[in-house]
Amino acid sequence: MDIINVKNLQKSYGNHHVLNGLDFQAQAGEIIGVIGKNGAGKSTFLEIIMTIKDYDAGEVVVLNENLQGLSTNQIELIRKEIAVVLQPTHYYKNLKVGELLRLFKAYYKSEIDINKVIEDFKLGPHKKTYFDKLSGGWKQIVSLAIAFLSKPKLLILDEPTTGLDPHMRNLLWSYITEYNNRNGGTVILTTHYMDEIEMYCDKVMLINEGKSELFATPENILSLGYKSVHEFYLNKVSI
Ligand SMILES: Nc1ncnc2c1ncn2[C@@H]1O[C@H](COP(=O)(O)OP(=O)(O)OP(=O)(O)O)[C@@H](O)[C@H]1O
Ligand SMILES: [Mg+2]
Numbered sequence: 352m353d354i355i356n357v358k359n360l361q362k363s364y365g366n367h368h369v370l371n372g373l374d375f376q377a378q379a380g381e382i383i384g385v386i387g388k389n390g391a392g393k394s395t396f397l398e399i400i401m402t403i404k405d406y407d408a409g410e411v412v413v414l415n416e417n418l419q420g421l422s423t424n425q426i427e428l429i430r431k432e433i434a435v436v437l438q439p440t441h442y443y444k445n446l447k448v449g450e451l452l453r454l455f456k457a458y459y460k461s462e463i464d465i466n467k468v469i470e471d472f473k474l475g476p477h478k479k480t481y482f483d484k485l486s487g488g489w490k491q492i493v494s495l496a497i498a499f500l501s502k503p504k505l506l507i508l509d510e511p512t513t514g515l516d517p518h519m520r521n522l523l524w525s526y527i528t529e530y531n532n533r534n535g536g537t538v539i540l541t542t543h544y545m546d547e548i549e550m551y552c553d554k555v556m557l558i559n560e561g562k563s564e565l566f567a568t569p570e571n572i573l574s575l576g577y578k579s580v581h582e583f584y585l586n587k588v589s590i
Contacts, residue, residue, distance in 0.1 A: 508541070
């Protein structure tokens, strides 16, 4: 089953054509990285497949449903299957980590044991800390732990590791790959770290000039003669 199937996607902000014929597919269980320069349209693309941003033309199928013409109720059903982690937010100012997890457990009607989540995500020392007072890395870890409470079929992450130190990046990726291995969950993320594409992603899409310029495996890229995905990127994308 196609988890996502996008054909000829077009999206403009006023006269600015950001996406101009983008194609993309994700099969169940894949981890796919989306790359491209600042302003290429990566977040715009993610927001469209999250169903929170509309688009001008093209076909967008998410979890077997064509988004065009869906009712609000049908959109709600799709959203229940998707979890999202955006850049660190300050939404949760007045709640401690433990309180937040319990709140979202109730919201998602989740059966998951919160003490186990706190143990799994090494959140013990932070459970009584206000979310707002956590470092950026721990905010991302808590956001991921919250996202998993809903047992999502599809996990969408916008630059989940930006600004994290090497250990925090490893920790975050260990949770993502474990979710993927254990539940067969599909992951679509953006990153500017090309080493993450090589290490963790099954496929990579490069957005350039509003199009999916490349949609391949990291091995495909290396087999073209590039030493790394980083080198490929610098070669293909101009400033
Ligand atoms: N709501 C909006 N209204 C007008 N222009 C927008 C809006 N959102 C994004 N843009 C513009 O669309 C383009 C693509 O933005 P987007 O955030 O999708 O890029 P990105 O690839 O995620 O970049 P980055 O790597 O910096 O996160 C940019 O030029 C941006 O300024
Ligand atoms: Mg972005």
